[in-house]
Amino acid sequence: MSNQDITLKVEDLHKSYGSNKVLKGVSFEIRKGEIKIICGPSGTGKSTLLRCLNLLTPPDRGHVWLEGEEITDAGTDIHKVRQKIGFVFQEFNLFKHLTALRNVSIGLEVVKGIKKDEAREIALEQLRKVGLEEHAHKYPGELSGGQKQRVAIARALAMNPVIMFYDEPTSALDPQLIGEVLDVMKKLAKEKITSLVVTHEIGFARSVGDEIMFMTDGRIIERGPPDEVILNPKHEVTRNFFRNITRLYERSEQ
């Protein structure tokens, strides 16, 4: 079962909130270095899926393996699991009372027990990577949305995760700020950082995605290479979705 190359394996994942079935059996796997994109209309369980995968929300049924270890097992140390998964939120969720630098270093200090000076060095290095070294001393309140999201990416990366989750990382941003975030994500993609990305940025999906999984109504109904799924979808729903997105995309490109 546990192939060394498979970073994340998901099997038949189910989740309901009351009578509302959000995930109805999701299965897929991500190999080391792969970038997988999840697309789909809102309210189809994309965010819930990511949350179930790092156990922020416990799934009802199904199995998840991270690097061959089943994390849906009852005895799993969820704090250990979450350290291995970098999570980037739509709303950034930077710690408001901490500077950009401290936002990145606090996990290293508190969770990993790394000494303050060393954590600071690592944090600076990560901020450099996302091009924000000179903003290290600023508070989130003093940063633009795009800068905040880049700090959030640095914060997640600093923990040296085996996989990165992005939950619509550019959806809360003004159009002119999306580019800087996507640039950072593309750079990371080139470094072959295994990632699972929920996004509607089809340009990004086509340029760095290895596969697109199209989700609707709690299921993955279509998957394949980005160009194929976007340009030549098999399902009616998928076709409509990408037609609308493309139209919107082209409009904003003009």
Next chain:
Amino acid sequence: MNFWDVFLLKILEEEFWGVFLPKILGGWVVTVKVLLISIPLSTILAITLAVARIYGNKPVSLLAASFVGLFRGFPCVVTLLMIFFALPEIGVYLSPYWSAVLAFVIVSGSYQSEYVRGAIQSIEIGQSFAAQSLGMTKLQEIIHIILPQALRRALPGVSNEIIYLVKYSSLASFIGVGEIFAVSRLYNSLYFRPIDIFLAAAVIYMFMCTIASFIFKVIENKSRYPE
């Protein structure tokens, strides 16, 4: 009040500065001693109660909520008298001083805890998600992420409550603690000079409140971050 004190006062009857004021200032020292212990302990209790209510399991949360409900509902003076007079009935003997400190910690802590609770609940859920996603335990999250932000938000309410405490510390006179108000009342009943004696006491209370609000203002400014 021994004979010599009374005698001394008799012969210096007109000497407000020489007699009443030193006595009142002596009472003030006692008040300060009560407050310097009650204030920090009441805030620590408030944080503990608020955290227990929000993050505790059902019984712990219920216990904390009942505690707050009880001591916010009782008049402070009743709590004070119960601690001083009723605790000995079950074998717990506290001096007037410690009875007063205990009562003030409990009462003010209960009031303050509501501000802390509101502040914790006002912190966006995303902060908690982010902390969890880094692998923090609940305790690490509370200590490093939630409380630093929540306490900052609770500060105006908490400081207001502490300023109340400065003034209702005068209730300690009911159980024989020789603080400002007790001393003032005593000397007034001996000499019936309400105007200068009570005015002096009031001014000292006002002075303490001014100092306290100044200190809280400084803390508020120091702990401010751009939002």
